[in-house]
Amino acid sequence: MSQSPALTLPAALMLLALAAIWGGSFFFAEIALSEVPPLTITLFRVAMAVPVLAVVVLARGITLPRGAPIWGAYLVMGGLNNALPFSLIFWGQTQIESGLASILNGTTAVFGAVVAGALLADERLSPRKIAGAALGLLGVAVVMGWDALTTLDPRNLGQLAVIGAALSYAFASVWAKVQLSGQAPQMNALGMLTGSTMIMVPVAWGVDGTPDLALSSGVWAALILLSVVSTAMAYLLYFAILVRAGAANLMLVTVLVPPFAIALGAVFLNEALSVAAFIGFAVIALGILVTDGRVLAWLRGG
Numbered sequence: 001m002s003q004s005p006a007l008t009l010p011a012a013l014m015l016l017a018l019a020a021i022w023g024g025s026f027f028f029a030e031i032a033l034s035e036v037p038p039l040t041i042t043l044f045r046v047a048m049a050v051p052v053l054a055v056v057v058l059a060r061g062i063t064l065p066r067g068a069p070i071w072g073a074y075l076v077m078g079g080l081n082n083a084l085p086f087s088l089i090f091w092g093q094t095q096i097e098s099g100l101a102s103i104l105n106g107t108t109a110v111f112g113a114v115v116a117g118a119l120l121a122d123e124r125l126s127p128r129k130i131a132g133a134a135l136g137l138l139g140v141a142v143v144m145g146w147d148a149l150t151t152l153d154p155r156n157l158g159q160l161a162v163i164g165a166a167l168s169y170a171f172a173s174v175w176a177k178v179q180l181s182g183q184a185p186q187m188n189a190l191g192m193l194t195g196s197t198m199i200m201v202p203v204a205w206g207v208d209g210t211p212d213l214a215l216s217s218g219v220w221a222a223l224i225l226l227s228v229v230s231t232a233m234a235y236l237l238y239f240a241i242l243v244r245a246g247a248a249n250l251m252l253v254t255v256l257v258p259p260f261a262i263a264l265g266a267v268f269l270n271e272a273l274s275v276a277a278f279i280g281f282a283v284i285a286l287g288i289l290v291t292d293g294r295v296l297a298w299l300r301g302g
Helices: 009-032 038-059 068-092 098-105 108-119 127-144 154-179 185-208 217-250 253-268 275-292 294-299
Strands: none
Touching: 009 038, 009 068, 009 098, 009 217, 009 253, 038 068, 038 185, 038 217, 068 098, 068 154, 068 185, 098 127, 098 154, 098 253, 098 275, 108 127, 108 154, 108 275, 127 154, 127 275, 185 217, 253 275
């Protein structure tokens, strides 16, 4: 009999590694933003990850799917899971700190549970998921501040952009489950990044103009790390954890990403977040744990 996925020590270490890699993506983006506009950073991130994943797919002997429907599905997935959220997050980081962006991005898990519950018959929207989402929204309100309800300044718009990215990720997870469940995970990663590259080439060039390749070595290093490590390698690690630990354990990465992003921002970028940001993160993390349900079950002795 095969064992059910469990959070073993190796899986837990892999989960921490993924959190560090994704936490680093906010840091790398902040460095790149010093010389590269947001949409062009998105283009670099997805385009440079494609050949890395293509090598992995070919090395594993995975057959490339044929037919317009599957590649159309990859195009939509690339928009929902890469092109739109990456662009929103990078633009948001022009207005807010990288650590704060990572905190707001943590709402992906609670939004994902609500969107899946509303759209998928096998993931019904339960009172627990609604409570988790309510806590997530409360955490967002604490982070943004109550004055955000009456004032719409660039900083608030930056925070709303990251929340919009979290919602886009939530819809992407539903799309993947409905449209891409029959494909190899590595092929799905390659397909969606190919799709997002096709989207971002005309969008980035149309808005930002031809990408400037005369960048400093530090910015080039940040772009390469953002693409190869925080995108291509991160997706491979993501799917490896999914097999070993399961989707429920994998969701915990959303709680682990902000501490890494906050630490990198504080040490290397001299970012200082408000007390409200940390309180809001605690509330969002509580919402994720409530959505997950296992902590509540443990407290009840279940």
